Amino acid sequence: MGPLAGVKIVEMGGIGPGPMCALLLADMGAEIIRIDRMQETGLGVHTDPKFNLLMRGRKSVAIDSKSKEGQELILSLIEQADGLIEGFRPGVMERLGLGPEIVFARNPKVVFGRMTGWGQDGPMAHAAGHDLNYIALSGALHAIGREGEPPTIPLNLVGDFGGGALYLAMGMLAAIIEARTSGKGQIVDVSMVDGAASLMATFFGLKAAGRWKDERGTNILDSGAHFYDVYETSDGKYVSIGSIETKFYKELLRLTGLEGEDLPHQMDDAGWPVIRARLTEIFKGKTRDEWCEIMEGTDVCFAPVLSLSEVANHPHNIARETFVEVDGVLQPAPAPKFSRTKSEIQHPPCAPGQHTDEVLGEWGVDESTISTLKSKSVIK
Numbered sequence: 001m002g003p004l005a006g007v008k009i010v011e012m013g014g015i016g017p018g019p020m021c022a023l024l025l026a027d028m029g030a031e032i033i034r035i036d037r038m039q040e041t042g043l044g045v046h047t048d049p050k051f052n053l054l055m056r057g058r059k060s061v062a063i064d065s066k067s068k069e070g071q072e073l074i075l076s077l078i079e080q081a082d083g084l085i086e087g088f089r090p091g092v093m094e095r096l097g098l099g100p101e102i103v104f105a106r107n108p109k110v111v112f113g114r115m116t117g118w119g120q121d122g123p124m125a126h127a128a129g130h131d132l133n134y135i136a137l138s139g140a141l142h143a144i145g146r147e148g149e150p151p152t153i154p155l156n157l158v159g160d161f162g163g164g165a166l167y168l169a170m171g172m173l174a175a176i177i178e179a180r181t182s183g184k185g186q187i188v189d190v191s192m193v194d195g196a197a198s199l200m201a202t203f204f205g206l207k208a209a210g211r212w213k214d215e216r217g218t219n220i221l222d223s224g225a226h227f228y229d230v231y232e233t234s235d236g237k238y239v240s241i242g243s244i245e246t247k248f249y250k251e252l253l254r255l256t257g258l259e260g261e262d263l264p265h266q267m268d269d270a271g272w273p274v275i276r277a278r279l280t281e282i283f284k285g286k287t288r289d290e291w292c293e294i295m296e297g298t299d300v301c302f303a304p305v306l307s308l309s310e311v312a313n314h315p316h317n318i319a320r321e322t323f324v325e326v327d328g329v330l331q332p333a334p335a336p337k338f339s340r341t342k343s344e345i346q347h348p349p350c351a352p353g354q355h356t357d358e359v360l361g362e363w364g365v366d367e368s369t370i371s372t373l374k375s376k377s378v379i380k
Helices: 017-027 068-078 100-106 131-138 157-182 192-199 201-208 246-256 269-283 288-295 315-320 356-362 367-375
Strands: 008-012 031-036 059-062 083-086 111-116 187-191 228-232 238-242 302-304 323-326 329-332
Touching (some): 008 068, 017 031, 017 083, 017 111, 017 157, 059 356, 083 157, 100 111, 111 157, 131 157, 157 192, 187 192, 238 288, 288 302, 356 367
Parallel strands (some): 008 031, 008 083, 031 059, 111 187
């Protein structure tokens, strides 16, 4: 059982960061039931529920949340929960009769987690958007990319999953801990703009100190520096180098054969293009595997750039059990690792409404009520 065993959470079905937060909490042992829509909305790019990995580890019930009976059923579940996760636009839960005022009246201790891109208030609160838009407003997108090129899209890791899911998980757990002392729940208002901005704290500090330029691709950590970058190898693959500290940089020079060569100083940014050209030439002289033989495990700060098809076969990932296979699908294992209360994937992703009868029975709804709700098409 994970460290969150005994914690019960109701998740209103959504996409992206809300489900990712629920996945993290479920992997750590929380019991989470997901409220899905009655109508099949499709799985997007997924043709089979087992591939929709954001939905792993919890059970699904299908409830008509627009009906009075459905709303009452959802409230009866929330009454038993430590937390509630929802990712609708501001005002939607209120229109469903499931807003904070009504929820807290039924369960004063519940933590009401709200996930949005822009936040619950502000001039853009009700506008549509996606990860890319949110990290654009935070300053993160502008900072990512190479010199003279447009910003690079960092998948949807920075907004949805970094600034969104992780901040919601942290906020939910903090509020649940506090509620156990105070006896009072509260709203956790997570905005992906706020979260992505928070992730940029180091860079705002560097900029204020005059050590970070707004021109992307010209700084130490954004591909501007030759010692913190990726290089192509002779077989068309790539390796990553992060030799920032002096002792690590000396090791880079030694293992590339540049030690003793008349080169500009490491931190002389005017000379970075000169050394980059030499490193580009040198790394193209061997395959990625040959460079692994030379540098992997040294203090160069080196790693091969692996594809999604390669990661599970790397010895370090095998030793750490970083990836697992469930129901024939390779996927990341639960993280972080705990020494005593081990996290685990409770079960594979499920189809919407797959556990309606089972969950409602476990959460105290009698069979006759379940039968009546089915006959009225309130649940499926």
